Amino acid sequence: MKWKDGEPEEGSGTKRVVVCSHGCVCEDYDRHIEANQTGKARRIYVQVAPIRSITDFTDSEEKLKKVEAIKRGEVADAFYLYSDGKAFGDQVVDLTREQPIPAGILVRDCKRIARLADWQWNALGIHATMARFRVEAEKLFHPDMLKGAKP
Numbered sequence: 001m002k003w004k005d006g007e008p009e010e011g012s013g014t015k016r017v018v019v020c021s022h023g024c025v026c027e028d029y030d031r032h033i034e035a036n037q038t039g040k041a042r043r044i045y046v047q048v049a050p051i052r053s054i055t056d057f058t059d060s061e062e063k064l065k066k067v068e069a070i071k072r073g074e075v076a077d078a079f080y081l082y083s084d085g086k087a088f089g090d091q092v093v094d095l096t097r098e099q100p101i102p103a104g105i106l107v108r109d110c111k112r113i114a115r116l117a118d119w120q121w122n123a124l125g126i127h128a129t130m131a132r133f134r135v136e137a138e139k140l141f142h143p144d145m146l147k148g149a150k151p
Contacts, residue, residue: 016050016051016088016091016113017048017049017050017051018048018049018051018081018091018093018116018124019046019047019048019106020047020048020049020098020124020125020128021046021047021048025044025045025046025103026046026103026106026107028044028103029041029044029103029104029107030107032044041103041104042102042104044102044103044104045100045101045102045103046100046101046102046103046106047098047099047100048098048099048100048101048106049079049093049094049095049097049098049099049128050093050094050097051081051091051092051093051094052091052092052094053088053089053090053091053092054067054089054090054091054092055089056092057092067080067092070092073123073127076095076130076131076134077094077095077096077131078092078093078094078095079092079093079095079123079124079127079128079131080092080093081093081116081120081124082120084114086114087113087114088113088114093124095127095128095131098128122145126140126141126145126146129141
């Protein structure tokens with residue numbers, strides 16, 4: 001998303017994103033709004049990353065190979081999101097474009113399409129952390145945490 005004077009520019013944003021922040025961030029925003037603390041609410045930001053349909057990667061053999069590497073977790077800056085079977089097909093999260101947006105935009109203006117399964121939410125958190133810090137998961141997370149991040 002492109003910004004001008006603290007507001008998103010019309011037509012510049014991605015249509016779909018995955019929220020990388022924990023849900024309690026939006027709850028904090030709601031609590032501040034309910035307490036009429038709009039100044040505090042405006043300072044709360046949520047990390048999001050754009051998602052692209054898997055069909056964006058099917059026009060060449062090279063892209064198909066990259067999708068398979070993303071699916072195996074071998075591409076640090078991309079994460080494979082499996083279809084929920086209803087609202088969306090398989091997707092790729094672009095972690096290179098992860099950015100904070102004001103929580104108010106997410107809470108007020110965005111429609112929730114789907115919720116990640118617990119195992120996929122855990123896997124996304126692990127993968128995004130590895131992408132940010134460029135460190136192997138085994139050096140950052142307890143082995144029990146890593147077991148829950150597999151399909």
